[in-house]
Amino acid sequence: MADTLRPTKVEINLKKLSYNLNVIKNEIGSRKIMAVVKANAYGHGLVEISKHFEKEGVDYLGVAFIEEALVLRKARIKTPILVLGGLDNEQIDMFLENDITITGSSIEKLKTISTRAKKLNKVAKVHLKVDTGMGRIGVQWDRVRPFFKAAFQLPNINIEGIFSHFVSSSSDLKLTRIQLERFNRALKVLDSYVDKDKLIIHLSNSGGVANQIKDAYFDMVRSGLSLYGYSPISEFQEKLKPIMTFKTKVSYFKVLEKGSTVGYDAKYITKERTRIVTLPVGYADGYARSLSNKGKVIIRDKEYPLAGRICMDQCMVDIGSKGEAYNGDDVLLWGNDGKNNIDLWEVSKLADRSIYDILCSISQRVPRVYISYFY
Numbered sequence: 001m002a003d004t005l006r007p008t009k010v011e012i013n014l015k016k017l018s019y020n021l022n023v024i025k026n027e028i029g030s031r032k033i034m035a036v037v038k039a040n041a042y043g044h045g046l047v048e049i050s051k052h053f054e055k056e057g058v059d060y061l062g063v064a065f066i067e068e069a070l071v072l073r074k075a076r077i078k079t080p081i082l083v084l085g086g087l088d089n090e091q092i093d094m095f096l097e098n099d100i101t102i103t104g105s106s107i108e109k110l111k112t113i114s115t116r117a118k119k120l121n122k123v124a125k126v127h128l129k130v131d132t133g134m135g136r137i138g139v140q141w142d143r144v145r146p147f148f149k150a151a152f153q154l155p156n157i158n159i160e161g162i163f164s165h166f167v168s169s170s171s172d173l174k175l176t177r178i179q180l181e182r183f184n185r186a187l188k189v190l191d192s193y194v195d196k197d198k199l200i201i202h203l204s205n206s207g208g209v210a211n212q213i214k215d216a217y218f219d220m221v222r223s224g225l226s227l228y229g230y231s232p233i234s235e236f237q238e239k240l241k242p243i244m245t246f247k248t249k250v251s252y253f254k255v256l257e258k259g260s261t262v263g264y265d266a267k268y269i270t271k272e273r274t275r276i277v278t279l280p281v282g283y284a285d286g287y288a289r290s291l292s293n294k295g296k297v298i299i300r301d302k303e304y305p306l307a308g309r310i311c312m313d314q315c316m317v318d319i320g321s322k323g324e325a326y327n328g329d330d331v332l333l334w335g336n337d338g339k340n341n342i343d344l345w346e347v348s349k350l351a352d353r354s355i356y357d358i359l360c361s362i363s364q365r366v367p368r369v370y371i372s373y374f375y
C-alpha cells in the first residue's frame with residue numbers, strides 16, 4: 001500500500017518508545033530486557049520498531065513465530081531473537097540456519113532439535129519453557145526433572161535460558177506469587193544439572209514490572225505492552241507515554257433531516273436536522289466495529305460521537321446542527337496529537353476489547369508513520 005498518501009494512518013512516536021524503554025530500565029536496573037515485538041510489534045510495525053530497539057541496545061527480541069524472526073533477520077537485525085511460541089518440528093532447520101533461539105517445551109521436541117542440529121553440524125540455542133499455570137506450552141513445574149535431565153544431556157543443544165509466563169500479573173497478585181513459587185521450585189531442580197548463573201532466567205512481563213514484583217525479575221524481563229506505553233496499573237501508566245496516535249481526515253460532509261437513517265441496519269436515526277461527516281476508516285482498518293454508536297472522535301478540538309454502525313472502510317460522525325468540519329480536516333481517533341487526547345483505555349472500555357486486541361488489530365493497509373520528537 002502506498003503509504004503516506006492515505007489520510008488514515010497511525011503515527012508512531014519513537015522518541016516516546018525510547019522514553020518507555022528507559023522507564024523500564026530504571027525499574028529493573030542492570031538486568032537484561034527482552035522487547036516483545038510479536039504480532040507486528042503489537043501493531044506498531046515489526047521491522048521499524050525492532051530496528052529502533054536494536055539501536056537502543058535491547059538484549060533480546062521476542063516474537064511468536066519463526067516467520068516473524070526471519071523477517072527480522074532479512075532486515076539485517078542482529079540482536080538475539082527468541083521465538084516464544086510452540087515449535088513446529090518441520091521448521092527447526094530455519095532456526096539453526098538463521099541463529100534464532102528456540103523455546104524448548106518438551107523432551108520430544110528437544111530430541112528432535114538435537115537430531116536436526118547434529119545433522120546440520122550446528123548447536124541449537126534453546127530456552128526451556130516451564131508451565132507454572134498458563135496451561136499452554138511448556139513442561140509442568142512439578143514434572144521438570146526428566147525434562148531438565150534430557151536438556152543437559154542431549155548433544156548439539158546449548159541451553160541458554162529458562163522461563164515461564166505469568167497468567168495475570170497485572171490483576172491477580174495472589175496467583176502471580178503462586179506462579180513465582182512454582183517457578184522457584186522448578187529452578188531448585190535445575191541445580192542438579194547446571195550452574196544456574198550460566199543461564200538467562202526470565203519470568204516477568206509488563207504486569208510484573210508495573211507491580212514491582214522484584215523477585216520475579218531474575219536475569220531478564222520480557223516487556224511488550226508497557227514499552228508501547230500502556231499499563232493497566234494506573235501508577236505505572238502515569239510513568240509511560242503511549243506511542244501511537246490513530247488519525248484520519250474528513251472525507252465527506254452532508255446535512256441530514258430529522259429522522260434520517262445512518263449506516264447499515266439503520267442503527268442510528270437523527271434526532272434533529274444535523275450535520276454528518278464521513279471518515280475513510282472502518283473495521284477492516286482495525287477501528288473496532290464494537291465502537292459503533294459508542295466511540296468518539298475529535299475534530300477541530302471538539303469531541304463528537306460516531307453515528308451508526310462502523311462500516312468495513314468508512315464510518316460516520318454526527319457533529320450536530322452547528323458542528324464545524326470540512327473535507328480534509330484532521331480527525332483524532334485515539335492517542336495524542338499534541339493538542340488533544342483520546343485515551344486508548346477509554347476506547348478499550350467502550351469497545352469492550354483489550355488494548356492488546358485493539359493494537360494488534362490495526363491492519364496492514366493502515367500506513368505506519370514514524371516520528372522522533374516529543375510533543
Ligand SMILES: Cc1ncc(COP(=O)(O)O)c(C=O)c1O
Binds near residue numbers: 222225
Ligand atoms: C511469553 C510471553 N512473554 C512476554 C509477553 C509480553 O507481555 P506484555 O505485553 O504483557 O508485557 C508475552 C505477550 O503475550 C508473552 O506471550
